[in-house]
Amino acid sequence: DSPDGAVPGDRPGPRRGRRAISTPSEYAKRAKKAAASGDFSQAGDFYRLAGDWQRANEMYLEGSHFDLAARLAEEMGDLPSAALYHLKAGDLKASGEIEIRLDNRDKAAHLLSLAGEHARAAELLDSLDQFEAAAVQYDKGGFREKAALLYVKGGKNLAAAHLFEKLIESAGNDDQGGFRSEAERASLLRYHRYCGELFMKAEQPKKAAPHFEAALLSEQAAEAWRRAGNVEKAADILLRLQKPDQAYRILKEAGKDVSSLAPAVQAELLARQGNHREAAEVFEKAGSHFRAAEAYKEAGDLLKAATLFEKEGESDQAADLYVRAGRHEDAARLFEAARDFKNAADLFRKAGKIEDAARVLLKAGERVAAARLHYDQKDFDACIKALQKVAPDDREYRKASFLLGRIFAEQGLHTLAVDKFTGAIAGEEIDDETVLIYYSLGLTHEANFRPREALSIYQKIVAFDYGYKDVMGRIKAIESQPLQNIGARGGSRSSPQESGWAEVGRYRIEQSLGAGKLGEVFRGTDTELGRPVAIRRVTERPEEKGKVDRFLKEAATAAQLRHPSIVSVYDTGADQQGRFIVSELAEGKTLRALLTEKVRFEVHRVLEIGSQILQALDHAHSRGILHRNLRPENIFIGRDDKVMVSDFGLGVRLSDLPTQELSTGSVIQYTPPEVLLKDRVDQRSDLYAFGIVLYEMAVGHPPFQGSDIGHLQVHAAVPLPGPGERPLPDFLKAVILRCMDKDKERRYPDAKAVLEDLTLKEVVPGIVVTERYEVLAEVGRGGMGTIFRARDVELDETVALKFLKGEIGPDLLARFVQEIKAARKVIHPNVVQVFTLEKWRDHRFIVMEYIDGVSLPRWLSRTPVPQRADRLRLALQMASALEAAHQAGIIHRDIKPENILVTAAGEAKVLDFGIARLEAPGHTLTSTGTIVGSPMYMSPEQIQAHAVDRRSDVYSFGAVLYYLFTGVEPFAGKDLQEIMMKHLQGRPVPPHQLDPTLPRSLSDAILRALAQDRDQRFQSARDLATALSLSAEAPAAGAAGRGTRTAS
Structure with missing residues (x-):
């Protein structure tokens, strides 16, 4: 083994030295070469790294790499194209999600329904008030309660009632030993109540009554039995409720003989006699809270009456009594619930609950009144938040x-x-x-x-x-x-000799390049030296007296700077039209122009450009010169990302800006807090602006936008990229946050310190690792690490690099080396080949065969839906791959849908054998104490940390087959504990019950693979494959015994 832990393989050893990062023009050349050879995927990757995303998209489309084109279009902000490309790639779910972002909810719901994402489709249809269609989707997705509630909203009461009855039946089937949790009991009561109410609406009181009784709603049950004609049962319930007068009445109305009734009428008699408190107590004991409340009110016990009125839902009376009893907070609570926010706020204020008063005023739209309350409490942040919501057209x-x-x-x-x-x-x-x-x-x-x-x-x-x-x-x-x-700021104008003005007529103006806060800039020629120059005419308004003198003085200071990344100041001058500054003509476009054109900067380009800006700042700072106005307009990007920074020292003073620009202008977006607070500035102020520029290059927009940017610069935290935006790598995020710290003392001390941290600490597209593998694009992330598509520059072929997550200690490294050596022994057409384990800096990565395909879940969601014959062919290929591994003595340990790729030709490829282990007994390198596997597909012995063997893979493969043929995960649960318990104690619903067209023999084979006792499972992947083959011609489960056969 090599010293760094690399595993030698079949790939050439000698390496040619390469730059860590190529230039955009080099990438463009490689893109053209790849396109000419027909490798449009790689051509697109290279164009992307060159910054030409439009051309990259064209390459992906020409090669029918619609998934890559979709991902790129999404990052470019072209969502309609992204949705279309996802659809062409057969990824209905991804297309649907994009349509949601485009607010095409009806279309999104249709796509998500076809993709099997029924719950998401239902949510969208519900938002469109298509309640019945949403209910159908929720029912298909297994969310029966939501489906039933939407049937109610759609006026389909009987359909809703029947779904609630199914939920009740399901709860009864799941009841083990009569034990139910509090939440389960509450749900069951709620389902019975819904059934009762819905059957009553449907004029079916006989069906409603038992549900009301089961829901413990006795009065409703009595009324339902009465309307159903069973008055004896109704009367019996009323007597148990101590309502003899009502029981007597309904029996009498029905012509029934009533011999005696319980004396619950005593409360009414007491009330009639004026004994209100006694009557109230009897009413309360009998559960008649409304009558009790009335009696307590008559007795003068206002607080007790208010409490009971509230229980009965009589909020108006309860609130009035709470006010009379001096309980302002309780009254306010009820007024708020009744949406009487004005009275609620007044009462909360009287109760001393100022925050609650402000909260309800905001609900009422009284933002200024709410803000005044926060202001009185010195809660300025809450006050500002309320006030900034007041629109300009608000009264x-x-x-x-x-x-x-x-x-x-x-x-x-x-x-x-x-x-x-x-x-x-x-x-x-x-x-x-x-x-x-x-x-x-x-x-x-x-x-x-x-x-x-x-x-x-x-x-x-x-x-x-x-x-x-x-x-x-x-x-x-x-x-x-x-x-x-009280006069204008600045001293008197210097004489020409003092200012160093150039001779009139030396410079020829040729073309305007644009105007800004510092004046208009022209392309020109120095006629004496014959070189191109930039000429800035500096102007000042009457209220800016002294600005020109200040700029010329600062230009003279900046003329000391000589650096490859700084635009040199050559001269100053004057003619009949005014005064001007002559400087080097920077080639290329400004960073602002590139950002406006939506040019996207990969991380490696952000670092390259940022490093050159920092070198320019360091050169200037070391000579005591601050930039004071660093922003994209003053940064030029030339050929191959050569950077030149202009306008050192020519800062725009806040006093020179119109009032509107102090809140929303482009200058204020890059202004550090100390400038706004009129505090002392130093080189760390430039670093704050640099942090904003870095953020904008990486994300595509500055961190603070909208109105009151000045306030945000001083007080708001730096917002991290949101959904749909490119995330910041952790190391880059840390650099930006430190540069932009509100407190100067916590920022970097100087540009050199930033440069030390602004180096690649993570793998990003565009870099070359180990001088051999050129990283092209990220293609996926998982629990074990991140996978990149890369080019092997030695062999000029595409490979996959899997960078492992976290630190790898010596023991784990030894295990990986041993396991990859073993995995390399598995040479099979349905196994992703593993080449080697290598190291780049502190990162370990596996070099693997690159497969241009999609994961099994994405393949299953494509349109048209894959036929059963195609699924069976994949299953047999996967079984063959597992058998080959097992014959080599290797256990996979993490068979799951995400570890199975399907190529464009429809072939299965099993990956991640790099984390497999040898089956040989006595192997000591695997005793790490960790459980390897994914809970949804993990065998019982893995969950219990017992020894694993090939039958553990058979179990996981059985779970994959269940998903492959039913679209449902066999052991799904609401949390990890429930999933684990289902593996250990449960048994999934037989697949043929979910899909009656499945052959019974196929269903039985899958269930046998999922046996909890490994001795009851298939003892090898080959045995399972044999059973799958035999099931191919078997009749469907629903057709068994009928002499029919279901077409697959």
């Missing part, structure tokens, strides 16, 4: 904006506060309603060191109300400040 939008402004101002977020106060004013002139908002806006401008703006606001207030609050005093204080404190 209380002004109040919401004003309150948001106050909160932001109190938190020191003055820029955001100004935005909200301005939105609350909405351009209206000052009046009695808006004067307070104007005053608050002025105070916030002062706090934000904008005295000129504050003075303007205060002057408007004085013009409206001369004596308003302390406005005059504030005006005098501002006007007494030195003039420079």
Whole structure:
């Protein structure tokens, strides 16, 4: 064995050195070569790694690799195409799931029903109010209760009642020794009640009455018996309920002789005599809570009366009495249940339950009122959450904006506060309603060191109300400040000599490249040196006085930088149209342009581009220069992902931005919290922006979007990618989260530290491992690890790499080496061949034959549904593969549908023999104490941690056969414990009872393979295969004895 644990095999030993990652142009060349040779799957993989996903999709389609095309279309966001390709691949379930995301629920339900996903189909049909169709699907999926309830919604009462009776019958069959759990008893009572109610609606009281009795609903049972004509039984129930007056009445009405009745009428007599408390107690004992409540009310015991009224569902009376009794919280609870949210909130407030009051106000749509309660409690986060739900067209939008402004101002977020106060004013002139908002806006401008703006606001207030609050005093204080404190920021303009302006006419402007916050950029030529340049004309608005001088000064500083990944600043100059900055012309597109074009970046490209950005930042930071404006617009991606970062030092000040952009603009999306809080910035501020850029490349959009981005930058946690988005590898996620920590002290100290962590620690498409295997795409994940499609660069052929999950200690490594050596002995057309076990960095991986196929569950869900003859052919192939392994002394230990692939030609391939073990006695390398296998298909001896042999595989194979021929898992349960107990004690429903067209001999063979006692099973896979072959021509179970044969 080699020192790193690799198992030598038939594959060439010498290796040619290769770069760990190829360039996009290299991938494109390989893609063309693969396409020319007809290997469209590999061509598509290479185009994908080159970033040309559209061309990759064309290759997959040309090669009829619809599953790969579907997966790619889904990642590209082209969901209609993804649904179509899944359908062409025969994967109805996947197609249906995509149609759900497209909100084509009717179509999705149809596809999922065909795929056997009846419960999912039912949910969709229910959401479309197609209750009867949904009920049918739930019934097919085995969810009878849900089916019955939907029949009720659809008005099919008898159909619902019959399903509930089946549930009752099933519960009786499952009853072992008369023991039922509390939940099971409650369900049974509920089913009986439903049956009673439904049969009554169907005018069948005789069928309803026994169900009401079984549900312990005696009054309903009495009424049902009365309507069914059995008044004696009805009267007997009423007497047991201590309702002699009703019993007497119905007997008399029926003309029956009544000799005596129990004296339960005493309560009525007591009430008539004015003895209300005694009457109430008798009524209560008799279970007549409503009459008892009335009597307690008359007796003045309001709390007792309220409690009983509530029990009887008389919420209005109960709530009124709770209020009169001073029990405001109880009353509020009932008002809330009755959806009288306003009264409920008022009572919760009186009871001191402020959070509950706010909660019900939100239910009532009174968001501002709810927010005020949170504000009074200093719960600003809850307050902001409520206020941000108020739409601009809401009548209380002004109040919401004003309150948001106050909160932001109190938190020191003055820029955001100004935005909200301005939105609350909405351009209206000052009046009695808006004067307070104007005053608050002025105070916030002062706090934000904008005295000129504050003075303007205060002057408007004085013009409206001369004596308003302390406005005059504030005006005098501002006007007494030195003039420079209220003028435009920045110093005086430097002379041409001081600024280093270039000679007029040296640069020729040729083409506009676009305009941004820093001015318009042109492609030009330096006529003296004959080189292409970029010329940025720097402009400033009247309110931005001093910006041009500042930019020229910062450009002069940035001119010190000389680095391959930094756009060099050459010169500054001026002409009749103004001043400009001359810099190196960066080739390629900006990262923003690529993201806008929906270019997807594989992880290896994210790391490559990110590393170059970090090298540029490190070079600048080491010379004391910050970028201050790092975002995709300032990052150029050239040929083969060569990166150039521009605009070092040319940061846009928040004071230069319009109010709207302070909430939603592109600049604010990359602004670190300390800038928004006007705190000191340093190189870690650039790293925060870098973390956002890294996130956007990996996921496709920045982490914070929508409105109030500034608030999110300061307070919100970084959101992780959601459903349908590409997940972040753990190591990359950790880098991004540390870069974007709100606290600078917890971020990386410098760019070099980030570079150390921004290295591949996981296997991703695009890399070459052990200088031999080029990883092309991930094809699956499981309990043992992750499987990738890869290219063996030595043999130029496709292989599968299975990277094992977790650390592998010496003992486990020795076991894997031994087992793979054994697995290599199994050479069989229906076994996935294992080549070798290798190591890359800290990862161990198995190199296997690559099979272009689908798992058995996906094959079974395809359309048209595979015929029984095709299933039987697969079963015989699997049995042959197992027999070959057993003859080599190998036990698989994890036979399950997911470990069986079906090729495009319809051939079975059994995989994962790499975790099998030798059967030879005395083998010590397998005693790890772990149980290997999947619970749904695990043999009883595996569950009990007993020794396993080939018959254990026969049991697991029997469970697979059960699923193969019925579509149902034989030992399904609600949790792991129930599944295990079914293996150890239960017996599955015979397959021919689920599908009467199955031959009885086939059903019996499957059940024999599933015998709990291994001595009762088939003793070899060959014996099982023989039984399967004999069953092929046997008649269907439903046709036995009738002289007929069912076509398969």
